[in-house]
Amino acid sequence: MWKATVRLRLRLVLVVALAVLEGGRCEGEECWKRRIHIRKLPAMFNLDLLVNCSEYPMLEDLCPYMGNHGLGQKTHNRSHSWYRTDPWMLELIFHRRMLEYPCLTQDPSEADAIYLPYYAGLDALRYLYGPLANSSAQHGLHLFHFLQHDNPQIFQRRMSHDHFLVMARPAWDFSQPLSNDPPIWGTSFLELPHFFNVTALTLESRAWPWQDHAVPYPTSFHPPNLPLLDSWLTRARRSNRPVLALFAGGGGVSSSPNIRRSIRNECDNASSSSDSSYHTLCQIVDCSNGICEHDPIRFMRPMLQATFCLQPPGNTPTRRSTFDAILAGCIPVFFEDLSAKLQYPWHLPQPDFEDFSVFIPKEEVVFRGLRILDVLQRIPRAKVRTMRERVLDLIPAVLYRKHSASPGLRAKKDAFDLAIDGVLAKIRSRLHDLDMPATVV
Known part of the structure; x- marks a missing residue:
């Protein structure tokens, strides 16, 4: 009974939010070529x-993670920025x-882009794990049929090149x-x-960029105002880092x-x-069986004490x-380019990727005996400090701030803002390449 009550309450909160907020509009130069229509589904x-x-x-029960409009429950009652x-x-x-x-x-005729608020990842679960697993080619057809029959001119006017949606799983799914x-x-949504x-x-995107484009995974940090963001940046900048390298994750126990x-x-x-600045060369935070997934304290505190964080695929x-x-x-230390360099060009600066990260080919480590710790220890101390400052500069661009954030924080573009900028630019470029009008009125 209590689960049904929670679900009903969640639905009512979301309906009220949609009714209050949807349809807002901005006029003026700041919205030139930036107007978006939310398709009513x-x-x-x-x-x-x-x-x-x-x-x-x-x-597991997903209900707790849908609270706070998808941010999840707070990590503790007094938290203003940290969520599960x-x-x-x-x-x-x-x-x-x-x-x-x-x-x-x-x-929609005034819009430069059309957003489809379809929860594709959640809808995919019935095809991935449920009774419709053998009907995965059907995923998305019900959405297409709706778009074809309800004001079809919206979907057809630019051959749907101006439409976008979010799919909260890797594109391969x-x-x-x-x-x-x-x-x-997987389902066949992107193959339709x-x-x-x-x-x-x-x-996570595939190697070819026509349809899908990767955006950052949500972390647990969603500050509502600028002072809370600045406070975290100060903590990260001043943190003592006695650990050279840290790996937070699971796996690695097979014989292959x-x-x-x-x-x-x-x-x-x-x-x-032998370097007095590091008390520990390597530390592992075991996150096997998903024990870290909704408990950021398990890995954030160790990460604050580490200089390098290993990011194996x-x-x-x-x-x-x-x-x-x-x-x-x-x-971050990467072992293949598909882990980040070829994934997030809107959020991570591509030309200067080596300025904030380290790349060590996994083949050199696994098959040729290259020692990761030796590579990291050879990086000059001044270079390490410069790289860390570049990492700190990236923080506002990869987090998703809390909704209804303060004006001061909204002045800094976060992962959502950069995703919107990227989508609009991609749509404009595509329409230009196809010689289609960017605005239809």
């Missing part, structure tokens, strides 16, 4: 997917932020070929010809050669540091831990 595409938050197959955020709630977080976007228009029978893993022209913001196994072996066998190349590390001012 039936509740089956978003709010109704939240109602059964405790009943998704193969998953689940990265799969990005669709809900993004929708709530879109409702306060200053350049909304109720008239939506990329199963339609020809796979029986299905292997109907959505080839729609931009999908995913947590892989980068995580190499990291664990090297850390376990690391000798004491796992099931997919990218990791939420990359953004946790940046948030802590811990210099």
